[in-house]
Amino acid sequence: MVGIVGYGSYLPRYRIKVEEIAKQWGRNAEAVKRGLLLKEKTVPGMDEDTITISVEAGKNALRRAQIDPTEIGALYIGSESHPYAVKPSGTVVAEALGIVPDVHIADYEFACKAGTEAMFVAYSLVKAEQMKYAMAIGSDTSQGAPGDALEFSASAGGSAFIFGKENTVADVIETHSYTTDTPDFWRREGAFYPLHGGRFTGAPAYFKHILGAGEAILKKSGLRASDFTYAIFHMPNGKFPLSVGKKLGFKKEQLEPGWVVPLMGNTYSGSSPTGFSATLDVAQPGNLVLLVSFGSGAGSDAFVFKVTEKINEVRDRAEKVKDLLENGRIYLDYGQYAKFRGKIIMNE
Amino acid sequence: MPSPRYHREIPQRYRLEAAKCKECGRMSFPPRRVCSNCGAREFEMTKLSDHGKILTYTTIRVAPKDFENQVPYNVAIVESENGVRVTTQVVDCKPEDLEIGKRVKFVFRKLYSEGHTGIICYGYKAVLI
Numbered sequence: 349m350v351g352i353v354g355y356g357s358y359l360p361r362y363r364i365k366v367e368e369i370a371k372q373w374g375r376n377a378e379a380v381k382r383g384l385l386l387k388e389k390t391v392p393g394m395d396e397d398t399i400t401i402s403v404e405a406g407k408n409a410l411r412r413a414q415i416d417p418t419e420i421g422a423l424y425i426g427s428e429s430h431p432y433a434v435k436p437s438g439t440v441v442a443e444a445l446g447i448v449p450d451v452h453i454a455d456y457e458f459a460c461k462a463g464t465e466a467m468f469v470a471y472s473l474v475k476a477e478q479m480k481y482a483m484a485i486g487s488d489t490s491q492g493a494p495g496d497a498l499e500f501s502a503s504a505g506g507s508a509f510i511f512g513k514e515n516t517v518a519d520v521i522e523t524h525s526y527t528t529d530t531p532d533f534w535r536r537e538g539a540f541y542p543l544h545g546g547r548f549t550g551a552p553a554y555f556k557h558i559l560g561a562g563e564a565i566l567k568k569s570g571l572r573a574s575d576f577t578y579a580i581f582h583m584p585n586g587k588f589p590l591s592v593g594k595k596l597g598f599k600k601e602q603l604e605p606g607w608v609v610p611l612m613g614n615t616y617s618g619s620s621p622t623g624f625s626a627t628l629d630v631a632q633p634g635n636l637v638l639l640v641s642f643g644s645g646a647g648s649d650a651f652v653f654k655v656t657e658k659i660n661e662v663r664d665r666a667e668k669v670k671d672l673l674e675n676g677r678i679y680l681d682y683g684q685y686a687k688f689r690g691k692i693i694m695n696e
Numbered sequence: 697m698p699s700p701r702y703h704r705e706i707p708q709r710y711r712l713e714a715a716k717c718k719e720c721g722r723m724s725f726p727p728r729r730v731c732s733n734c735g736a737r738e739f740e741m742t743k744l745s746d747h748g749k750i751l752t753y754t755t756i757r758v759a760p761k762d763f764e765n766q767v768p769y770n771v772a773i774v775e776s777e778n779g780v781r782v783t784t785q786v787v788d789c790k791p792e793d794l795e796i797g798k799r800v801k802f803v804f805r806k807l808y809s810e811g812h813t814g815i816i817c818y819g820y821k822a823v824l825i
Contacts, residue, residue: 361788393788394766395805399818403804431816440818444710444804678788687765694765 350475351516351653352509353415354662356408357625358401359505359612359672362391364685366500372682373495380500385586389503389613391680392489394688398427399437401506401618402487403444408666409483409508410445412517417445420510421479422452424469426462426617427506428535428542429489430455441485456617459533460582461643462486463617467509468649471520474511481512488616493541494691501585503613505672507621517659518628518637521652522569526561533644544644553646554588555595561648562596562640569652573597577635580623582642583609598638605630611673617643624653626669631655702817709819712746712802714780715739725780745777746802748822755791762808770794774822776802785821793824801825 365388370377381387392401402425410417423442430437438453456462456469463486470482487506492498511520532553535542545553558581566572573579579598581589586609593603606623615622620641627637635655642648686692707713708726715727719736725744730737753772756763763769770786772794786794787805800822807817 393805395787395807395821397806397816399816400804400806407804440710443706444818446711676788 349516349519350471350511350513351519351656353481353512353515353517354409354411354413354510355507355517355625355628356405356410356412356666357505357507357622357669357672358404358408359390359622359669360392360396360401361676361678362393362680362688363388363677364391364680364682368680368682368685369500383587384500385590385610386500386613387610389501390505390615391685391688392504396504397431397489398425398429398487398506399431399440401489401504402437402441402485402508405485405487405506405508406441406445406483409510411666412662413510413512414665415481415510415512417447418450420447420451420481420483422470422473422482423447423485424454424456424466424483425485425487426456426458426464426466427486427488428457428459428462428616429491430457447483458647459644460584460614460616460619461641461647461649463507463621464639464641464649464651465643467511467621467651468523468525470509470511471523474513481510483508483510486617486621488618490614490616491535491541494686496541498542498544501609501614503615505612505615505622506618507625509621515658516656517662518631518653518655521636521654522565524561524565524568524650525647526557526564526650527647528557530557530644530646532646549584549644550588553644554582554584554642555592557646557648558582558592558640558642559595561650562592562638565638565640565650565652566596571636571652573602575636576602576638578602578605578627578631579638579640580606580620580627581640582620583607583623584614584619584642586610608669608673622669628655628659629663629668629670631659633657633659699815702815710804712744712820714742714744714778716742723778723780725782744780744782744802747825748774748776748782748800748802750786750794750796750798750800751775751781752796753786753794772800772822774800786824787821788823799825
């Protein structure tokens with residue numbers, strides 16, 4: 349059966365707390381924390397971007413899979429912060445991971461669901477027997493305009509998954525995608541920061557698409573919420589995934605291991621994939637896991653995974669998400685954060 | 697850095713590829729055409745371990761133009777587990793965190809960008825473990 353043979357994540361060490369951003373813009377930190385259920389977020393170092401994050405996540409996936417990288421036939425990276433407008437991130441990442449030259453490369457962009465898009469295509473190519481292995485990465489150094497509500501959540505990180513047929517740690521049982529034209533959040537060519545439709549990003553966008561994909565995949569697979577040990581829903585803030593999970597019949601305990609947003613923030617294309625990676629870090633053989641992403645524009649990809657016996661063998665070969673979230677954190681003040689994120693205009 | 701030179705150095709900068717002399721076994725990093733130990737010209741490609749330790753270090757406070765916004769930053773000579781010595785930045789830490797003998801691992805980072813429109817140069821740096 350086709351599934352994941354190796355997975356891995358990477359998060360930068362830098363952090364900024366909600367209080368620090370709220371202080372800068374005269375906002376009430378406690379109200380923001382209560383409203384969005386966020387405490388802090390990851391910040392990329394000045395020498396980190398989608399490419400470097402993807403390489404580190406990819407290395408961790410290879411450590412777990414223990415396969416020859418040259419056997420990977422495709423590498424797909426989903427992100428809305430690819431460093432080049434023209435030159436795929438995947439070319440650098442494949443070179444760094446030793447996957448080149450006999451490999452198909454493409455970069456994906458679909459707001460916060462570009463990572464699961466990459467996963468869907470990688471899975472499909474292995475299932476179609478076009479290649480032995482395919483790697484998919486969701487990674488971002490998310491943008492949010494200064495002073496916008498997004499600035500409290502937009503963070504950096506990513507996760508990588510290698511799909512194959514043998515020695516899988518989690519098999520793909522079912523998939524479903526749900527997409528409409530919904531202008532809830534966008535960034536025009538050349539614009540530095542994205543714009544969004546405020547409350548329009550909720551019911552007609554996030555909730556409609558996750559519920560659409562979630563209900564469809566439950567029906568297709570003949571499963572109920574209670575059949576799953578864990579579920580992960582895209583995490584633009586702390587509140588939305590808990591709320592959409594409840595609407596689909598899931599309890600908070602099922603969401604807990606993958607609900608990494610209070611300490612990580614929203615890593616956009618890396619959000620639900622990293623929640624899934626954190627869930628694999630604790631899942632046991634036989635567990636069913638539901639993953640539903642959401643990307644503005646808008647769409648959702650849903651996957652049902654069944655965890656195999658192999659998980660206990662590979663889990664400790666690389667850093668777990670909990671360790672990446674909690675160890676070695678370096679806190680920034682707003683001035684340092686503005687410098688790190690290139691928000692200060694400098695001379696050439 | 698001109699694009700052709702950057703491109704030539706990708707194997708060593710991205711994947712820590714080194715040359716091991718087929719005659720005497722001496723590792724060269726970056727790879728060389730002639731062994732500095734025995735003068736042989738045949739090598740096999742190998743990779744440096746991604747772990748090592750700090751042999752010595754310094755902190756740069758007056759930097760070249762492309763690195764001015766990073767000061768103060770650390771540069772160390774790191775000995776990889778295969779015994780090869782590499783000069784590298786040690787990032788994600790303060791100058792006072794560094795000590796001779798501390799263990800590090802190599803990570804993949806941006807080295808610098810050629811302005812806002814040129815190529816982005818990537819390669820290895822080290823972080824404390």
